[in-house]
Amino acid sequence: MQSPEFDLPAEALSRKWQEAVAGQPRVETLETATPLRFEHVQRSARFRFPDRVTVWVIPLSDSRSTLAIYSRSIYGLNDLGVNRARVETWLAALRATAS
Secondary structure (H helix, E strand, C coil): CCCEEECCCCHHHHHHHHHHHHCCCCCEEEEECCEEEEEEEEEECCCCCEEEEEEEEEECCCCCCEEEEEEEECCCCCCCCHHHHHHHHHHHHHHHHCC
């Protein structure tokens, strides 16, 4: 899917991303080397299977930015649409936080 653009500098979008993800269930944020890149693990509710989510905040200009999000299952061959649904849910939470 196409990444949304935000009328926020990259650093501000990075902070808003952290706020949005903090409200998601069963999420652990791993340490990252840069304030514009995040690694998260979200576990399934029933079996606690981990899925990995990598996020890059990308500056487009001094006042605009976007995201690249890669969500993937660690176990199994078919995620039954869980990763796409997660990205859509997290983006909706970000839009609510960023507005």
